[in-house]
Amino acid sequence: MIIENHPFQINSKGHLEIGGMDATLLAEKHGTPLYVYDVSIIRENCKSFLQSFKDLDVQAQVAYASKAFSSVAMLQVIKQENLSLDVVSQGELHTALKAGFPTERIHVHGNNKSYDELLLAVENNVGCIVVDNFHEINLIETILQNNNYEINVLIRVTPGVESNTHQYIMTGNEDSKFGFSLQNGQAEEAFLQMHKHNQIHVKGLHCHIGSQIFETDRFMKTIDLLFETITNWKESYQYIPDVLNVGGGFGIRYTNEDNPLEARDYVQAITNAISGHASRLGIPMPEIWIEPGRSIVGNAGITLYTIGSMKHIPEIRTYISVDGGMTDNLRPALYQAKYEGVIANKANEEIITEGSIAGKCCESGDMLIWDLPIPEVEPGDTLAVFSTGAYGYSMANHYNRFPNPAVVFVENGVDKLVVKRETYQDLSKNDLSYE
Numbered sequence: 001m002i003i004e005n006h007p008f009q010i011n012s013k014g015h016l017e018i019g020g021m022d023a024t025l026l027a028e029k030h031g032t033p034l035y036v037y038d039v040s041i042i043r044e045n046c047k048s049f050l051q052s053f054k055d056l057d058v059q060a061q062v063a064y065a066s067k068a069f070s071s072v073a074m075l076q077v078i079k080q081e082n083l084s085l086d087v088v089s090q091g092e093l094h095t096a097l098k099a100g101f102p103t104e105r106i107h108v109h110g111n112n113k114s115y116d117e118l119l120l121a122v123e124n125n126v127g128c129i130v131v132d133n134f135h136e137i138n139l140i141e142t143i144l145q146n147n148n149y150e151i152n153v154l155i156r157v158t159p160g161v162e163s164n165t166h167q168y169i170m171t172g173n174e175d176s177k178f179g180f181s182l183q184n185g186q187a188e189e190a191f192l193q194m195h196k197h198n199q200i201h202v203k204g205l206h207c208h209i210g211s212q213i214f215e216t217d218r219f220m221k222t223i224d225l226l227f228e229t230i231t232n233w234k235e236s237y238q239y240i241p242d243v244l245n246v247g248g249g250f251g252i253r254y255t256n257e258d259n260p261l262e263a264r265d266y267v268q269a270i271t272n273a274i275s276g277h278a279s280r281l282g283i284p285m286p287e288i289w290i291e292p293g294r295s296i297v298g299n300a301g302i303t304l305y306t307i308g309s310m311k312h313i314p315e316i317r318t319y320i321s322v323d324g325g326m327t328d329n330l331r332p333a334l335y336q337a338k339y340e341g342v343i344a345n346k347a348n349e350e351i352i353t354e355g356s357i358a359g360k361c362c363e364s365g366d367m368l369i370w371d372l373p374i375p376e377v378e379p380g381d382t383l384a385v386f387s388t389g390a391y392g393y394s395m396a397n398h399y400n401r402f403p404n405p406a407v408v409f410v411e412n413g414v415d416k417l418v419v420k421r422e423t424y425q426d427l428s429k430n431d432l433s434y435e
Ligand SMILES: Cc1ncc(COP(=O)(O)O)c(C=O)c1O
Pocket: 065, 068, 086, 109, 169, 171, 208, 210, 211, 212, 247, 248, 249, 250, 291, 292, 293, 294, 295, 390
């Protein structure tokens, strides 16, 4: 039986199944809280973006935004699927290098890249640096001064488009910490500074308007604004971009309130808009780059928890506590994000009530799901929360000194531990004594 809204099934025992494996057995074997990914879904998501570009016969790079979930195994899957990679820090770049990711397909982001981060990127001959601010241009120029490296860059611009999403995950608006403004001339100033440098190749423009976006209009509007600038730069400086990177942000389904488009809908709309402008301007079609994170891994991941204490407050609600919470999934506390879940060992049982799923941290806001429809539950049951594959493990933290969970990949009925559970020794390994 299929689970409504989510790409998982219920097996003959009435248990949730992921990647051909019984979720309750995974919880027993690997412990909880546990992140589990169905790798075949990750692969399908990668393929659907790449295939959509192929079907339109467009030169493209699909760069997985590794902030959504980065680990050596994860990046190896991305490498196998021939995607490119977006990294935003030395740590993400280090993980990519450790995974043996081809450096020419790595795109380096960040709104405050350090000299060392930029040097590591340049020394490893990464595919491109997405330049964010004037301080960074100065650092790059310093790095290039005493050697003959050459680098490709994209200029990250803020087009002044507000995306229809949570304020904290909106990035293309004028009042943003990211990128150069198109409106106030800073993008042009940055362009001129780098365009005249003979070791810097300005391959094109980058923008990312936000995350969890369910429509194509804002992408269209953004592309219109990018082309106003491209038209000006063509006239004034005879500049024609090789690449346009329109970022990520393609929405996924967390609950039945979310109605995501297919990958091909976004790809088609973006491609049509860019090709329309390119032909109007009489320039060759630029390569299109996109940076999906959430839409590659989000729906492939679930988190398994063990239910512990329960508190029933008559006529108010029942709190059901699990052995994780905001330490392994910060999104509900940070963005009031909503999730759905099932009791994995009772996935077929009749729903008789509602329970609100509480985390273990010493915070009233540590709630994973409010008012989840549930069957009768008891301590020891396994709760599965759906669509936790993006920005769950990657935003895990150590509040209240909880160790980070383990991560298991499942594919075709075979499970493999890919990130070990942290131990209490791991948690205190950097602590030094003061006695
Ligand atoms: C520059 C950039 N690219 C790509 C992404 C990936 O976004 P998403 O995971 O929503 O696809 C983000 C995150 O919002 C981002 O800031």
